[in-house]
Amino acid sequence: MLLAIRPATAIGSYLPTGTLRRTSSKKFSTKLAWFCTDGAAPNDNNASEREMKRVVLSRKNSLFAGDPRGGRTAAILASLTFICRRHEIDLQLYLTRLLLNLPSWPARDLDAWLPDQWKLRQAARLAALQDTAITDS
Numbered sequence: 001m002l003l004a005i006r007p008a009t010a011i012g013s014y015l016p017t018g019t020l021r022r023t024s025s026k027k028f029s030t031k032l033a034w035f036c037t038d039g040a041a042p043n044d045n046n047a048s049e050r051e052m053k054r055v056v057l058s059r060k061n062s063l064f065a066g067d068p069r070g071g072r073t074a075a076i077l078a079s080l081t082f083i084c085r086r087h088e089i090d091l092q093l094y095l096t097r098l099l100l101n102l103p104s105w106p107a108r109d110l111d112a113w114l115p116d117q118w119k120l121r122q123a124a125r126l127a128a129l130q131d132t133a134i135t136d137s
Contacts (some may be wrong), residue, residue, distance in 0.1 A: 051082065083115045094118060 058078050065071035084091045098113055111117060 054078075054082070080115065087115050087119050089115055089119055 055078075058074075062071055062074055065074050080095070081091055083089075084094055094115060097118075102113065105113065112121065
């Protein structure tokens with residue numbers, strides 16, 4: 001089936017008029033300008049869609065957590081795995097260090113064990129180890 005080409009006047013009749021047209025075109029033009037000038041701007045939202053799928057599946061699996069405390073624990077672990085994945089942290093290494101050191105860690109310094117802070121400390125520790133290895137050789 002061939003589609004008939006409509007003249008520009010017919011297409012224009014579907015666009016919003018007045019104040020709505022000015023505000024929507026201004027919003028669209030600023031977002032389009034940002035997208036065209038920023039090379040790092042994502043052209044899709046696949047990453048957020050994938051994460052939402054994980055959240056939905058986790059919610060479905062959490063229906064049978066047993067009790068509220070188990071559901072809370074599962075939610076905390078799911079949150080930690082998500083954050084570690086976003087920061088490209090080895091989850092097994094992070095959880096091992098966290099569970100080994102957390103009981104003896106002072107409560108006022110618990111922010112140091114947030115994944116992003118831990119990654120910075122880990123990078124600094126590795127850099128210091130590399131510097132000592134270079135100076136020892």
